[in-house]
Amino acid sequence: MSAHIGVTGLAVMGANLARNLARNGFTVALHNRSVEKTDALLAKHGDDGDFVRTETLQELVDSLEKPRRVLIMVKAGKPVDSVIEQLEPLLEPGDIIIDAGNSHYEDTRRREAALAKKDLHFVGIGVSGGEEGALNGPSIMPGGSKESYDALGPLLEKIAAHVDGKPCCAWIGTDGAGHFVKMVHNGIEYADMQVIGEAFDLLRSGAGIEPAEQAKIFEEWNKGELASFLIEISAEVLGHVDAKTGKPFVDVVVDAAGQKGTGRWTVISALELGSPTSGIAESVFARALSSQTEQRQLAQELLAGGEAAVEVPESFVEDVRQALYASKLVSYAQGLDMLTSAAKEYGWDLKLDEIASLWRGGCIIRAELLKEITKAYAAAEKPANLLFAPAFTKAIAEVLPAWRRVVATAVQLGIPVPVFSSSLAYYDGLRRKRLPAAVIQGQRDLFGAHTYGRVDAEGTFHTLWGEDKSEIEAVDTH
Ligand code: NAP
Numbered sequence: 001m002s003a004h005i006g007v008t009g010l011a012v013m014g015a016n017l018a019r020n021l022a023r024n025g026f027t028v029a030l031h032n033r034s035v036e037k038t039d040a041l042l043a044k045h046g047d048d049g050d051f052v053r054t055e056t057l058q059e060l061v062d063s064l065e066k067p068r069r070v071l072i073m074v075k076a077g078k079p080v081d082s083v084i085e086q087l088e089p090l091l092e093p094g095d096i097i098i099d100a101g102n103s104h105y106e107d108t109r110r111r112e113a114a115l116a117k118k119d120l121h122f123v124g125i126g127v128s129g130g131e132e133g134a135l136n137g138p139s140i141m142p143g144g145s146k147e148s149y150d151a152l153g154p155l156l157e158k159i160a161a162h163v164d165g166k167p168c169c170a171w172i173g174t175d176g177a178g179h180f181v182k183m184v185h186n187g188i189e190y191a192d193m194q195v196i197g198e199a200f201d202l203l204r205s206g207a208g209i210e211p212a213e214q215a216k217i218f219e220e221w222n223k224g225e226l227a228s229f230l231i232e233i234s235a236e237v238l239g240h241v242d243a244k245t246g247k248p249f250v251d252v253v254v255d256a257a258g259q260k261g262t263g264r265w266t267v268i269s270a271l272e273l274g275s276p277t278s279g280i281a282e283s284v285f286a287r288a289l290s291s292q293t294e295q296r297q298l299a300q301e302l303l304a305g306g307e308a309a310v311e312v313p314e315s316f317v318e319d320v321r322q323a324l325y326a327s328k329l330v331s332y333a334q335g336l337d338m339l340t341s342a343a344k345e346y347g348w349d350l351k352l353d354e355i356a357s358l359w360r361g362g363c364i365i366r367a368e369l370l371k372e373i374t375k376a377y378a379a380a381e382k383p384a385n386l387l388f389a390p391a392f393t394k395a396i397a398e399v400l401p402a403w404r405r406v407v408a409t410a411v412q413l414g415i416p417v418p419v420f421s422s423s424l425a426y427y428d429g430l431r432r433k434r435l436p437a438a439v440i441q442g443q444r445d446l447f448g449a450h451t452y453g454r455v456d457a458e459g460t461f462h463t464l465w466g467e468d469k470s471e472i473e474a475v476d477t478h
Contacts, residue, residue: 008074017127031054122144168357200238231367441453
């Protein structure tokens, strides 16, 4: 029997993707470095569909129809290079190697370029949704050549999550585009989680609302424009009571957030692209600060608070909801703007409507809001920034007073709201007629002769600061 696809790497993600493929009618050849995982999968879930057991990569390759599709789901990093190295001599021109792990997009670009020279397709795909998604329908972000998508797309679209009958999977763009988009997805996820955390802190520390009551508020919020997987699970987390102590679960959990690195990758990449992705950056830094437990302990003893004794307004819960909506929207706007910058840098034709659409199901950031975002980018006239789409320009205008009130109250009460406040600063920075960047240009010209432009003339200029302060036209040295 020829298998439609081979999967090598049968830990939790690979096993679940293989089962998902089999359940959808594809014959799946199975391989793992140590054969125990292959046999364990067959013993437990062999009934899920048609599997072909193989022990070596040669057997795996021999069992596949042509062009061969081999999906690698091993630990990201060196193991991926090692498996590619072993596979490459066994394959023929036109065959497709797929890396569905969380690889860095620069690694994917490098691997794709190297394998293209050997007439092999290399497809880096971002898969979101964790274990459960891999088994029952993830959000899938494939890169690689369009030609490879023609051979691979039908399988991926079948196993992806579906929303309104549409698969949460579409060809993203060449080489590392899929992994790049998955990385930014994870960055948005960081910001989305942080704004929910900030809303919790505001409601608890500002309005004294206990977690159990907040769980009900979040359930209510989940029925409106904030409806999303993350709001839904936050209600569950807030409502959970620790069996050992009878205390709210969130009060017995150590408040130091971990990370695996994709948020950090997003911020590094945003800095390299010069993309103002402040919400994602602040959410990564907020996790870092939370983990500086020794300094936090010392700061509680050493640093003054100086909080003002302000009463929160009656409308506080609704204000927080609106501020959460605005901050979340800005995080999406910044993430999508980063994709626009990356598309220019790497020559990708990223379709933001399709990307927003495939985040609607299967993944961690799935949210009602993505329907409107998809619509905004599907319009004949694409907005240069998500916030310029008429529906969102109007929505933000409506929540702006509450957003400002919440940030002002948080500052007075000493409640840190890094993403709420930086998102508002981004919004104000974007729309401000004159920014203090002019002063910075003056400083740069004075200490480093970096030159500046004038608002009333073409060209670049330099002031002779150490002489008579007259202005000269600068010679372009580039
Ligand atoms: P994992 O723990 O990252 O990796 C374990 C698998 O890699 C095992 O099959 C192991 O084989 C294999 N492996 C490790 N080094 C190898 C090498 N040098 N050569 C060949 N095989 C090697 O597995 P995972 O959690 O299923 O994740 C797989 C990928 O999906 C990762 O990139 C991960 O970041 C990504 N991902 C994970 C999740 C999640 O929720 N877990 C979600 C999205 C994406 P042996 O059994 O022989 O040791």
